[in-house]
Amino acid sequence: MNNFDLDIKKYGNENNVPITLDDTLSFICKTINENDSKQILEIGTAIAYGSISMAENTNCEHIDTLEINEDRYNLAKKNIAEHNLENKITCYLLDAIEYLKNCKKKYDFIYLDGPKGQYINYLPYLVKILNKGGIIVADNLNFHGMVTGEIPVSRGCRSMIKGLKNYIEEITNNPIFETEILNIGDGIGITKLK
């Protein structure tokens, strides 16, 4: 049984801060443990609900997590400190692409939960920093039914949905990957680098 922080979840829900759904997080924690993933990267920290959950419910060694919004970053740092996890979670205030372009570290597991339209642009960098056999889990691949066409794509979402479709096509068809798309939460892709 996973232990997720109900106060952080309540704050997120009441203040319109997007946080990962619990069934998605449970799947992520299970996958990290089953694959014995030690070094984790999360793109999109928000207020650290996901990173704290991963730190407290898996056997991982370290989590780096990236956030562009300063208010959320400050709250994330506070939440991480309150859980005494400063040694296990490092939160960076920056645009994820800057981190990815300069990253020299290697990861076993990457949780992709930042700007949805950018997943496809991040992918070439992720391949470089992921160990062989490493895993990428990408959230919101259904994007509330807009990717599958169940609901019409609103004008402001067109380029993001196009980006998500391109991401799905690439992880599904590129032979360097082994991918499963699962109907968990808002749709997740689990991709192994062969």
Ligand SMILES: C[S@@+](CC[C@H](N)C(=O)[O-])C[C@H]1O[C@@H](n2cnc3c(N)ncnc32)[C@H](O)[C@@H]1O
């Ligand atoms: C869905 S939320 C992340 C939720 C978090 N993973 C959790 O488990 O609770 C997405 C976050 O990505 C951040 N974000 C958006 N664009 C970004 C970028 N270019 N670089 C880093 N973070 C970004 C947003 O500010 C937002 O807080």
